Amino acid sequence: MDFPFMLQALPEIIKAIPVTFFMAVAATAVGWILGLFIALIRRAKTPGISQVLAVFVSFMRGVPLVILLYIAYYALPTMIYSYGLSIGREIDVSGVPAILYAITALVLDQAAYSSEIFRSALGSVDEGQLEAAYSVGMTKTQAMIRIILPQAFAVAVPNLGGLFVGLVKGTSLAYYVGVYEITATAQLLALPKLNYIEAYIMTTVIYEVISIIFNKVFNVAENSLKRFRGVATA
Amino acid sequence: MAKVELTNIHKSFGDNHILKGVDMSIEEGEVVVILGPSGSGKTTLLRTINFLDAADEGSVSVSGFKVDCKKHRKSEIIELRRKTAMVFQNYNLFANKTILENVMEALVTVKKYNKKDAEKAAIEILAKVGLGEDRLHFYPSQLSGGQQQRAGIARALILNPDVILFDEPTSALDPELVGEVLQTIKAVAQTGITMIVVTHEIAFAKEVASRVIFMEGGKIVEQGPPEEILVHPQEARTKEFLNRIINTNA
Ligand SMILES: Nc1ncnc2c1ncn2[C@@H]1O[C@H](COP(=O)(O)OP(=O)(O)OP(=O)(O)O)[C@@H](O)[C@H]1O
Numbered sequence: 001m002d003f004p005f006m007l008q009a010l011p012e013i014i015k016a017i018p019v020t021f022f023m024a025v026a027a028t029a030v031g032w033i034l035g036l037f038i039a040l041i042r043r044a045k046t047p048g049i050s051q052v053l054a055v056f057v058s059f060m061r062g063v064p065l066v067i068l069l070y071i072a073y074y075a076l077p078t079m080i081y082s083y084g085l086s087i088g089r090e091i092d093v094s095g096v097p098a099i100l101y102a103i104t105a106l107v108l109d110q111a112a113y114s115s116e117i118f119r120s121a122l123g124s125v126d127e128g129q130l131e132a133a134y135s136v137g138m139t140k141t142q143a144m145i146r147i148i149l150p151q152a153f154a155v156a157v158p159n160l161g162g163l164f165v166g167l168v169k170g171t172s173l174a175y176y177v178g179v180y181e182i183t184a185t186a187q188l189l190a191l192p193k194l195n196y197i198e199a200y201i202m203t204t205v206i207y208e209v210i211s212i213i214f215n216k217v218f219n220v221a222e223n224s225l226k227r228f229r230g231v232a233t234a
Numbered sequence: 235m236a237k238v239e240l241t242n243i244h245k246s247f248g249d250n251h252i253l254k255g256v257d258m259s260i261e262e263g264e265v266v267v268i269l270g271p272s273g274s275g276k277t278t279l280l281r282t283i284n285f286l287d288a289a290d291e292g293s294v295s296v297s298g299f300k301v302d303c304k305k306h307r308k309s310e311i312i313e314l315r316r317k318t319a320m321v322f323q324n325y326n327l328f329a330n331k332t333i334l335e336n337v338m339e340a341l342v343t344v345k346k347y348n349k350k351d352a353e354k355a356a357i358e359i360l361a362k363v364g365l366g367e368d369r370l371h372f373y374p375s376q377l378s379g380g381q382q383q384r385a386g387i388a389r390a391l392i393l394n395p396d397v398i399l400f401d402e403p404t405s406a407l408d409p410e411l412v413g414e415v416l417q418t419i420k421a422v423a424q425t426g427i428t429m430i431v432v433t434h435e436i437a438f439a440k441e442v443a444s445r446v447i448f449m450e451g452g453k454i455v456e457q458g459p460p461e462e463i464l465v466h467p468q469e470a471r472t473k474e475f476l477n478r479i480i481n482t483n484a
């Protein structure tokens with residue numbers, strides 16, 4: 001073990017944690033909102049669009065995240081560039097930072113997976129409560145926001161927690177498209193003296209600590225929502 | 235003017251013709267009990283009144299506000315629902331809200347009351363259905379079926395509706411809890427509010443109903459005051475049905 005290396009590298013790796021978090025939080029914020037809408041549209045069985053979304057979700061669940069990242073990184077700029085040409089404009093795609101492509105891929109991934117979680121959570125809330133809300137004159141939006149969604153979220157929280165922790169680990173793949181998050185930074189620092197073992201130990205510990213913290217956070221959220229879950233999941 | 239007026243209500247689910255032209259005219263303050271065998275369309279009829287199921291044909295009018303079932307606007311349905319309230323067989327209380335919040339909910343979101351006033355009104359109504367201060371902050375899952383249904387009745391009452399629709403309000407209850415809920419419904423009836431009640435409780439119908447309607451196969455077979463329909467029914471089908479429930483109840 002090269003302890004001096006570890007002491008020297010650790011602060012550098014820790015400095016990369018915000019990059020990892022930024023990707024995870026951005027992908028979650030956008031991806032889960034999209035996921036919720038996908039779930040609502042699919043549950044409403046809007047003809048046409050719900051089939052399209054079903055295909056999208058099933059495709060996304062089948063494709064490995066690395067491939068998705070490569071597609072976003074290599075194919076997306078070409079597509080945007082040629083789209084630009086088709087409308088008679090030359091768009092400079094080289095200026096777009098790699099992290100944006102990585103986030104795009106992660107957003108799509110999160111949208112698909114979270115939509116499945118939301119779909120089953122929405123399905124677990126008894127239809128009768130929606131009808132009761134209508135019967136007292138509430139609009140669909142009021143009923144969703146005040147009655148159905150809070151219960152669906154309570155049911156979804158444990159699975160969303162798992163999805164988020166998985167995503168934090170998934171961000172390490174952004175290393176393949178040149179984003180200097182935790183893994184890539186450790187890899188880079190290890191290179192000169194081939195301190196790979198030390199680098200991997202440190203990254204593992206960091207991911208473990210992050211996981212433990214977020215599992216705890218989601219557990220607390222889950223418990224505080226439990227008071228009415230007994231009925232919501234029945 | 236009739237409080238509730240249904241004309242020529244037809245409803246199908248797919249190829250299944252469930253309601254086959256129902257007409258009904260209910261005056262203010264009437265308590266109408268609807269009886270009929272399982273599958274005769276009683277629940278469906280109640281649900282077409284507040285458009286939880288829109289009828290395919292006919293019209294619904296409550297307090298003179300008339301909606302054509304074939305071509306109705308969303309805003310009309312909301313308006314109609316604000317004039318009616320419903321008490322469900324399975325209570326359908328909002329599981330994420332306390333009893334107090336359940337009852338306040340429509341006042342706050344639909345009628346835009348401020349929280350203080352809504353809370354005061356809700357506490358008053360809950361006391362009337364026998365749910366005191368000690369139960370206000372319980373979640374539905376923490377209450378007995380009878381308590382839940384009484385909260386359901388309070389939730390319906392608080393909107394001061396023109397008519398309350400009850401769909402078998404006691405049939406999901408343990409037998410020993412049926413009495414307290416029927417007692418509550420009876421007290422509500424005595425306030426003079428117009429009610430339509432689907433129930434198999436014959437004794438309750440005899441005592442509380444101003445009119446009994448017997449339905450079968452999606453049509454009204456016979457109707458009249460309870461002593462006529464329940465004691466001296468004219469139609470063979472009504473007699474047969476009454477014999478059957480009196481025998482199973484005994
Ligand atoms: N949403 C629906 N989709 C398809 N069929 C339905 C639907 N709702 C009711 N039905 C059918 O309509 C018929 C009448 O049902 P309804 O619930 O109105 O009967 P009911 O008189 O209330 O019976 P019960 O005494 O058992 O409650 C039944 O055959 C039922 O299967």
Ligand SMILES: [Mg+2]
Nearest residue numbers: 276277278402
């Ligand atoms: Mg029924």
